[in-house]
Amino acid sequence: MGKFSSAHMSLEVKTLLQNLIRIPSVNPAFGTAEQGGEAALTSFLQDFVDRQGWPWLRQTVHPGRDNLVAICQPTQPDGSVLLWEVHQDTVGVRGMRIDPFGAEESEGRIWGRGACDNKGGLAAMLAAAVRAQAMPAGPTIILACTINEEHGFTGARALAQIWARDGADVRPPPQTTGPLRCEVLRQLLPAAVIVAEPTQLQVVVAHKGSLRWRCHTRGLAAHSSQPERGRNAIYLMARVVTAIEAYQQEVLHPRSAAALRVANEEDLCRPGAGQRPTGAGLPSGSSHRQAAPRPSRGQAPPSCGRSTVCVSTVQGGVGINTVPDQATIEIDRRLLPGESPAVAYQELIDYVAEKCHAWTAQADGPGSRSLSDAGTSPPVSLIEHEPPTQQSAGLSGGLNQDLGNRLAAIVQAGGAAGELIGVPYGTDAWVFDKLGWPTVVCGPGSIDQAHTDDEWIAIEQLEQATEVFYRVACGGLSD
Numbered sequence: 432m433g434k435f436s437s438a439h440m441s442l443e444v445k446t447l448l449q450n451l452i453r454i455p456s457v458n459p460a461f462g463t464a465e466q467g468g469e470a471a472l473t474s475f476l477q478d479f480v481d482r483q484g485w486p487w488l489r490q491t492v493h494p495g496r497d498n499l500v501a502i503c504q505p506t507q508p509d510g511s512v513l514l515w516e517v518h519q520d521t522v523g524v525r526g527m528r529i530d531p532f533g534a535e536e537s538e539g540r541i542w543g544r545g546a547c548d549n550k551g552g553l554a555a556m557l558a559a560a561v562r563a564q565a566m567p568a569g570p571t572i573i574l575a576c577t578i579n580e581e582h583g584f585t586g587a588r589a590l591a592q593i594w595a596r597d598g599a600d601v602r603p604p605p606q607t608t609g610p611l612r613c614e615v616l617r618q619l620l621p622a623a624v625i626v627a628e629p630t631q632l633q634v635v636v637a638h639k640g641s642l643r644w645r646c647h648t649r650g651l652a653a654h655s656s657q658p659e660r661g662r663n664a665i666y667l668m669a670r671v672v673t674a675i676e677a678y679q680q681e682v683l684h685p686r687s688a689a690a691l692r693v694a695n696e697e698d699l700c701r702p703g704a705g706q707r708p709t710g711a712g713l714p715s716g717s718s719h720r721q722a723a724p725r726p727s728r729g730q731a732p733p734s735c736g737r738s739t740v741c742v743s744t745v746q747g748g749v750g751i752n753t754v755p756d757q758a759t760i761e762i763d764r765r766l767l768p769g770e771s772p773a774v775a776y777q778e779l780i781d782y783v784a785e786k787c788h789a790w791t792a793q794a795d796g797p798g799s800r801s802l803s804d805a806g807t808s809p810p811v812s813l814i815e816h817e818p819p820t821q822q823s824a825g826l827s828g829g830l831n832q833d834l835g836n837r838l839a840a841i842v843q844a845g846g847a848a849g850e851l852i853g854v855p856y857g858t859d860a861w862v863f864d865k866l867g868w869p870t871v872v873c874g875p876g877s878i879d880q881a882h883t884d885d886e887w888i889a890i891e892q893l894e895q896a897t898e899v900f901y902r903v904a905c906g907g908l909s910d
């Protein structure tokens with residue numbers, strides 16, 4: 432089998448992508464009201480799937496912000512079910528050097544916000560599903576276009592509620608609208624999930640999770656000509672920030688280094704280490720449906736890098752001549768697959784409290800008045816951590832090795848790299864991994880161009896991805 436030749440469909444997927452880019456779908460967390468959130472794109476997608484005759488439903492996640500789910504019908508379903516998930520939202524457009532919604536074509540690329548993250552993947556999945564409809568048989572594909580991936584994963588989490596159970600009890604189905612009834616959809620249990628994100632058609636089987644929260648320090652305001660009458664919240668915050676930096680160096684760094692050493696040793700001990708993971712160079716005449724070699728038992732998932740923490744914003748004080756009585760930082764902690772968000776949150780809080788204890792315990796530090804002197808009763812906590820504003824587990828790379836190998840074989844058969852990799856950034860995939868469904872992340876375009884001021888995607892890659900998804904839709908993951 433040669434490289435993909437897809438000239439006959441290039442116009443279709445490229446034009447589709449241009450249409451998608453021209454419909455702004457900036458996540459409201461990053462955009463203005465005029466850019467409208469995902470609603471206009473959801474309407475376009477609803478019309479699109481309706482014209483194909485695919486049953487669909489809308490699931491309202493936040494006011495005016497709906498997941499759109501459709502069942503792409505093969506002529507003859509082969510009994511298996513796949514979930515294709517792709518997010519509708521993009522990041523904002525401030526500071527972009529190109530027309531964000533122009534969707535211009537030049538240099539073999541399509542340019543605009545969302546070109547690679549994530550409308551390229553969306554266009555490729557839509558085009559592939561349309562083309563696969565003509566096939567005599569294939570898996571049933573659930574296409575889920577979710578909202579709000581870029582700011583909290585709430586679309587994917589709401590989608591997962593459709594299939595959620597409490598122990599043996601199935602929960603009542605969420606409220607939805609549209610011709611596809613939620614009770615019907617929940618009967619279809621996906622055997623595999625592909626989440627579209629710009630991975631350059633590498634197959635991501637592991638990625639980090641994240642945990643974000645705000646931390647405040649409290650002080651006492653006073654005239655800055657007499658700072659000894661106040662208590663400087665920024666001075667305390669400086670100690671908190673220094674403690675977090677030390678936590679990265681003293682706790683996370685050695686722990687990650689030890690984990691990486693173990694992973695590398697396991698990798699070196701693995702039979703076939705150093706070879707490409709799957710069947711690149713399939714014998715001529717073999718079908719693209721041929722399964723890749725199975726991973727050996729105990730194969731370590733690819734590395735996602737290190738556990739990290741970053742203080743990413745800082746604010747405090749009210750004016751240059753006032754001792755500040757409050758300061759706030761935002762903390763972004765990235766978790767390796769398997770790390771518990773709750774444990775990671777508490778561990779950092781405890782570490783900071785201990786490192787700052789000498790300072791916070793001082794009733795009357797040098798140049799500082801205690802809060803109790805100022806009549807605050809009961810005494811307030813000088814360091815206060817809000818509950819997390821966002822938390823997501825990582826993609827753990829356990830359940831999905833077989834799926835990853837099979838998808839990689841399809842990608843490689845078309846001439847793209849298609850290796851199994853781990854990545855540091857997060858995606859919606861962890862939500863489905865938690866349901867126990869084998870899940871991988873794969874799509875056209877590079878994460879290097881995602882969120883940039885001149886976002887683009889290579890048309891050739893867009894076409895390759897469409898071909899990969901088409902082969903999957905034709906049953907390419909099964910033997």
Ligand SMILES: [Zn+2]
Binds near residue numbers: 518548549580628629
């Ligand atoms: Zn994305």
